[in-house]
Amino acid sequence: MKRNMTDLTSRQKIILSLIVHEHTRTAQPVASKTLIEDYGLQISSATVRNEMNTLTELGLIRQPHTSAGRVPTEEGYRFFVSNLVQQTALPIATRNTITHQFYQSRRGLDHWLPLAASVLANQSQAVSLVTAPHSEKIAFKHIELISTRGSQVLMVLVLVGGEIRQQILALDEVYSQESLSRMANQFNQDLENKSVRQIEALEASADPLTQQILAAILDQMHLTEELVTGELFLDGLSNVLSTPEFAATNQDHSPLRLLEERPMLNDLFSRTVLTEDIGGVQVLIGGEGTWQDLRDCAVILTRYGIQDQLSGMLGILGPMRMPYGHAISAVHFVADLLSDLITDTLID
Amino acid sequence: MKRNMTDLTSRQKIILSLIVHEHTRTAQPVASKTLIEDYGLQISSATVRNEMNTLTELGLIRQPHTSAGRVPTEEGYRFFVSNLVQQTALPIATRNTITHQFYQSRRGLDHWLPLAASVLANQSQAVSLVTAPHSEKIAFKHIELISTRGSQVLMVLVLVGGEIRQQILALDEVYSQESLSRMANQFNQDLENKSVRQIEALEASADPLTQQILAAILDQMHLTEELVTGELFLDGLSNVLSTPEFAATNQDHSPLRLLEERPMLNDLFSRTVLTEDIGGVQVLIGGEGTWQDLRDCAVILTRYGIQDQLSGMLGILGPMRMPYGHAISAVHFVADLLSDLITDTLID
DNA sequence: ATTAGCACTCTCGATCGGAGAGTGCTAAGA
DNA sequence: TCTTAGCACTCTCCGATCGAGAGTGCTAAT
Numbered sequence: 001m002k003r004n005m006t007d008l009t010s011r012q013k014i015i016l017s018l019i020v021h022e023h024t025r026t027a028q029p030v031a032s033k034t035l036i037e038d039y040g041l042q043i044s045s046a047t048v049r050n051e052m053n054t055l056t057e058l059g060l061i062r063q064p065h066t067s068a069g070r071v072p073t074e075e076g077y078r079f080f081v082s083n084l085v086q087q088t089a090l091p092i093a094t095r096n097t098i099t100h101q102f103y104q105s106r107r108g109l110d111h112w113l114p115l116a117a118s119v120l121a122n123q124s125q126a127v128s129l130v131t132a133p134h135s136e137k138i139a140f141k142h143i144e145l146i147s148t149r150g151s152q153v154l155m156v157l158v159l160v161g162g163e164i165r166q167q168i169l170a171l172d173e174v175y176s177q178e179s180l181s182r183m184a185n186q187f188n189q190d191l192e193n194k195s196v197r198q199i200e201a202l203e204a205s206a207d208p209l210t211q212q213i214l215a216a217i218l219d220q221m222h223l224t225e226e227l228v229t230g231e232l233f234l235d236g237l238s239n240v241l242s243t244p245e246f247a248a249t250n251q252d253h254s255p256l257r258l259l260e261e262r263p264m265l266n267d268l269f270s271r272t273v274l275t276e277d278i279g280g281v282q283v284l285i286g287g288e289g290t291w292q293d294l295r296d297c298a299v300i301l302t303r304y305g306i307q308d309q310l311s312g313m314l315g316i317l318g319p320m321r322m323p324y325g326h327a328i329s330a331v332h333f334v335a336d337l338l339s340d341l342i343t344d345t346l347i348d
Numbered sequence: 349m350k351r352n353m354t355d356l357t358s359r360q361k362i363i364l365s366l367i368v369h370e371h372t373r374t375a376q377p378v379a380s381k382t383l384i385e386d387y388g389l390q391i392s393s394a395t396v397r398n399e400m401n402t403l404t405e406l407g408l409i410r411q412p413h414t415s416a417g418r419v420p421t422e423e424g425y426r427f428f429v430s431n432l433v434q435q436t437a438l439p440i441a442t443r444n445t446i447t448h449q450f451y452q453s454r455r456g457l458d459h460w461l462p463l464a465a466s467v468l469a470n471q472s473q474a475v476s477l478v479t480a481p482h483s484e485k486i487a488f489k490h491i492e493l494i495s496t497r498g499s500q501v502l503m504v505l506v507l508v509g510g511e512i513r514q515q516i517l518a519l520d521e522v523y524s525q526e527s528l529s530r531m532a533n534q535f536n537q538d539l540e541n542k543s544v545r546q547i548e549a550l551e552a553s554a555d556p557l558t559q560q561i562l563a564a565i566l567d568q569m570h571l572t573e574e575l576v577t578g579e580l581f582l583d584g585l586s587n588v589l590s591t592p593e594f595a596a597t598n599q600d601h602s603p604l605r606l607l608e609e610r611p612m613l614n615d616l617f618s619r620t621v622l623t624e625d626i627g628g629v630q631v632l633i634g635g636e637g638t639w640q641d642l643r644d645c646a647v648i649l650t651r652y653g654i655q656d657q658l659s660g661m662l663g664i665l666g667p668m669r670m671p672y673g674h675a676i677s678a679v680h681f682v683a684d685l686l687s688d689l690i691t692d693t694l695i696d
Numbered sequence: 697a698t699t700a701g702c703a704c705t706c707t708c709g710a711t712c713g714g715a716g717a718g719t720g721c722t723a724a725g726a
Numbered sequence: 727t728c729t730t731a732g733c734a735c736t737c738t739c740c741g742a743t744c745g746a747g748a749g750t751g752c753t754a755a756t
Contacts (some may be wrong), residue, residue: 391698391699392698392699392700393699394698394699394700394701395697395698395699398697398698412707413705413706413707414704414705414706415704415705415706415707416706416707
């Protein structure tokens with residue numbers, strides 16, 4: 001079933017590449033004549049047709065109907081991406097512009113993540129997805145208790161890795177800001193770098209007030225732990241709204257549904273990228289049998305961040321007919337950029 | 349131009365209402381016969397046709413072509429919303445379920461805002477928009493300096509109202525967590541409740557380290573001040589993807605573009621709702637001449653929060669053909685719910 | 697003021713046919 | 727054995743045509 005490099009002659013590879021390229025450009029079936037005319041091949045259209053026949057038998061391309069040109073199949077795209085695609089690095093000027101946007105007045109993740117999504121969307125002309133980085137292991141870093149009104153207190157919790165969580169606590173009596181700060185300092189000394197387990201062990205043998213706060217801390221840590229990924233940033237919806245692949249022709253089965261269904265999205269993330277080391281880019285073509293809604297789409301995903309410590313995911317979702325070389329390069333580039341930024345500002 | 353209540357006989361109002369209702373249901377032009385058959389009117393179709401003629405002359409309904417039924421015009425919808433719509437309160441069971449979801453294990457805005465978006469989207473079967481609440485006047489509440497690595501420090505800034513901002517600072521030398529905490533405490537005493545102006549006044553006469561931190565604080569306060577609204581939460585995209593109004597038939601002019609263009613969105617927010625007091629719901633029909641992309645859409649927006657202190661915006665964007673009664677009630681309901689929650693947990 | 701009756705108009709869907717595109721096959725040439 | 731010119735064949739696409747049906751506007755009667 002699975003083809004490898006050696007199954008195809010180099011001429012067949014060239015023809016497959018050209019079909020992919022041309023079909024990406026025009027969204028139309030590609031004719032044998034178009035190929036020799038537009039790309040100046042030194043062979044006749046009949047020869048191309050013969051080769052096309054072979055490729056069709058191999059399941060790499062197909063004809064929408066008897067007398068139409070050829071279109072790459074899912075298999076065909078997979079073969080292309082695995083063996084033939086060549087990454088087309090972003091122009092140096094573009095890279096500089098983008099890098100500059102990220103580094104100007106170092107504003108932190110709040111700024112970088114939407115920017116990453118925006119850059120990806122622009123570069124790929126597809127929908128981009130970026131998740132906030134998430135710690136591999138949840139541990140306490142710092143707590144702050146801020147008196148607000150009456151006995152109500154704002155708890156700000158910083159976890160190792162830099163994730164910040166907040167919660168309003170209703171304490172039993174009113175405490176001054178001084179005593180709240182003292183309490184927070186105590187927690188900061190006692191809990192630094194401690195894991196959920198270790199903190200749970202302390203919970204039992206504490207006075208009621210401490211217990212209440214510990215419970216809140218643990219609550220937030222649990223919530224964070226349960227997340228597969230951090231917050232999700234999207235961009236580039238308008239890039240794909242008008243493409244036929246995303247139009248909701250089939251009743252309400254649009255690939256865009258996926259973006260609103262966190263369970264599905266998490267599933268996608270878990271099954272593909274979470275298993276990979278940082279640095280590898282995964283390309284999913286046509287839903288891979290699992291995601292019906294992605295039948296005509298491709299997803300390019302990768303992980304960024306710091307191996308075994310703090311990582312997020314980013315990638316794009318576009319029509320299967322996509323400029324893979326450019327898209328993969330763009331994903332790589334943005335991932336590396338974010339990884340660098342996070343390494344520079346890691347909170348540990 | 350503008351019609352008021354008294355321009356129409358009560359029978360005309362009934363007919364207009366029925367046309368709006370029926371067209372909302374079927375998305376088809378409404379015939380005179382349909383009206384008397386499906387709604388049991390005790391008049392003949394010819395009479396209805398005569399009245400329809402009048403309504404057409406008044407510009408409240410129109411015929412797509414000579415021998416088709418009638419469709420409400422923009423004007424017609426406006427008249428309907430201003431004079432005829434009756435809010436249909438959400439069923440008590442639904443209200444309870446929703447309220448319960450908001451109040452369970454009070455998790456704070458992180459939880460409430462996406463939930464609000466989700467509830468609105470479900471109730472209205474349209475796209476929902478919710479912005480995080482934003483302070484009317486920016487003032488310092490609390491700062492925390494957390495040592496991370498080497499001379500790098502995480503600054504967590506809490507503003508009056510509860511907005512939290514963070515930034516990584518690169519200090520000139522390494523400070524212990526104790527000395528950082530001491531510094532933070534000093535700031536907390538000196539700056540409590542101070543505005544941007546007041547803090548700027550202090551900046552000049554401080555030592556370099558203090559200056560650096562004050563600059564960072566001011567930087568974040570300025571950034572916050574410049575925001576028209578807080579973070580934006582969306583939901584319900586899939587509700588409208590398949591409706592003709594949102595399909596990107598006209599090249600790439602879909603109403604959904606709007607959602608990705610913050611400037612446009614801010615403009616929409618500013619011109620309509622920011623001018624209103626909390627409690628009033630605004631209905632925008634057909635882009636009101638300003639927003640081309642919203643030609644076939646309606647937007648229902650309102651403000652929630654605490655007057656003159658902390659407020660955000662929420663609403664829905666749907667096809668002009670929309671169950672206004674239900675939608676307006678839903679927007680009202682969710683806004684009130686959020687206002688209550690925010691009042692309970694206000695940080696001042 | 698209302699309504700029955702009727703002629704009129706316009707859309708929608710089905711059907712048809714021709715033009716054009718592109719193929720597969722065959723047979724000849726390198 | 728590989729390549730290619732030539733040609734018949736197939737299928738889509740597009741426009742034209744047509745009839746059915748829906749819904750109206752008008753007229754005349756109540």
